[in-house]
Amino acid sequence: MSTTRGQHLIGQVIGSYLLERLLGYGGSSAVFLAQNRTTSENVAIKVFLPRSTLDKQAQKSFYQRFLREAEATSELDHPNILSIYSYGQHNGLPYIVMPYMSGGTLSEYITRHGPLPLSLAVYYLEQIASALDYAHENGRVHCDVKPHNILLESEEHVVLSDFGIVQFIEPNGQNGEQASKSSETLLGTPDYISPEQAMGEPVDGRSDVYSLAVTLFFLLAGRPPFQADSSLAIALMHAYEPPPPLSAFRDDITPQIDRVIEKALAKKPEDRYQTAGMFSAAFAEAVANIEYYVPTDSEASMKAMASNLVPKKAKASLKSLSYSFLSSKGPASIWKFALPVILLLAVIIGSTLSVFTVNNFMHTNHASTSTASTTQTDYLADSNAWLDEQNMYFFKSGQYFIKNTSADMATSFYDSENNLFSNFSLSVTTTELSGTFDSADFYGIIFRSATSQNNYYFFEIDTCCNGGLYALLYYNGQSKQKSGWTTLADGTINTSASSTLSNTNTITVVAKRSTFQFFVNGKSVGKPITDHSGDAFLSGGEIGLGVEEPNTEVAFSHLYIHRLS
Secondary structure (H helix, E strand, O other): OOOOOOHHHOOOEEOOEEEEEEEEEEOOEEEEEEEEOOOOOEEEEEEEOOOOOOOHHHHHHHHHHHHHHHHHHHOOOOOOEOOOOEEEEEOOEEEEEEEOOOOOEHHHHHHHHOOOOHHHHHHHHHHHHHHHHHHHHOOEEOOOOOHHHEEEEEOOEEEEOOOOOOEEEOOOOOEOHHHHHOHHHHOOOHHHOOHHHHOOOOOOHHHHHHHHHHHHHHHHHOOOOOOOOOHHHHHHHHHHOOOOOHHHOOOOOOHHHHHHHHHHOOOOHHHOOOOHHHHHHHHHHHHHOHHHEOOOHHHHHHHHHHHHHOOOOOOOOOOOOOHHHHHOOOOOOHHHHHHHHHHHHHHHHHHHHHHHHHHHHHHHHHHHHHHHHEOOOOOOOOHHHOOOEOOOEEEEOOEEEEEEOOOOOEEEEOOOOOOOEOOEEEEEEEEEEEOOOOOOOOEEEEEEEOOOOOEEEEEEEEOOOOOOEEEEEEEEOOOOOOOOEEEEEEEEOOOOHHHOOOOEEEEEEEEEOOEEEEEEOOEEOOOOEEOOOOOHHHHOEEEEEEEOOOOEEEEEEEEEEEEOO
16 A cells, blocks of 8 residues: 555554554644644644655655654743654654644645735734744744745644754854755745755845745735746746735735835845744734825825736746756756746746736835825823923923822823723833933833723833843733732843843834734834733723833833724
């Protein structure tokens, strides 16, 4: 019986696990649902199954990749990277034991439910970006980021899997000798491959940023940006052709969102966002600004024109060429074949030239009008909506000052019509003017406060300690605990040495249902935080500002709140 499909393994025992049914296939492996015979826990087991069409050398290559996935992933510890319980061999076939994700892949989710709403895409992107930045900081480039390799643990939590073709880079982010010379930089899925992978060039973390942008495009459009009749054609389109704007495929995409994705899909790595986190933060900001974008008539008409012109499937006359042909050529030999390939590629370019001309014109027009058409409300501009008590709460030179002169935390709440906020994105600029600047010197944002102001969340930062500290607190003024405070999360702000906090910083809070994200100066301070308490009063409430330590003075300005659906 052929071992290609793995049906014969169902019912067998691997280690302490009973294989119950097949979950799916990938490359030369199959994934099974299995049960631990001791604990009855469900797990997923990935088993290497060589294809009968592969020669011994090819099987050895896939075998090595399989073991590399186990070794690479087992050394990574991140909440958004699929962990590995164990790995070993069974009758000569290597296997990996992993957690079972009942939600399946994001690719399957899109097939069942259609493109994601923007708000959900923000959360998924931030989680995968956090996983990638962590992998890059630990010297690994994933090289195969795609929806098929992103698994749903729950509706609000995703994990990145399949480090089978991971490349290793030096700690400074540059490629090591192995990565720069390995032909496996060309491996990957053509629909999501980066230009440098397609051309057999060295890769670093910015290659994953490109593939992540293609993945986001798929999650929002239901299709990748490039489609053609052969793998080679798609790879060459990634290398040479500009992508269509996402706004050609859905109506809720603003010029700012288009520009963010266009930058992440830049052909040259140096023109992209330099980290996945930077890409995620820019996308979150663009989505938060949607409420204040009003398209002009010319933008709307050209958007409709571009949508009608984008072909459902790009026509390519390269069927006789295979992706393996491109993959077999290293960087030194690829240009020997470049001229005839580019001439053939002209067929693709010629058939879609009018589309991309319109798209480029759309981008230019969007860029020139977005500033004029976008307005924001500064919630600190209305001095009547905030406490105004001389020497403690006061306005001066366009800023709102809170000077804590008491032993308790000084708080001020926004008091105006329609002042309750549930799902929102909030940003405010803060300047600490005086204080001890030590580990107790906190100030920040109050949100979802009960009107009695006895219950609320408080996100606070402290600029001390070589980068800064943060904490998310829950205050219950009626609590039996003496202090009334519960710490939901705290830690060191995730900044590099070049972006250590100063006296002036911008704090951003994104609250969606029971999950919160926090940014300082555009960079996430940590993974998303979910409050599982389920208290009704925490679903919405007032916004406020707080300064915790006595004898600390902070100036607040440019407070923008964008309501989210």
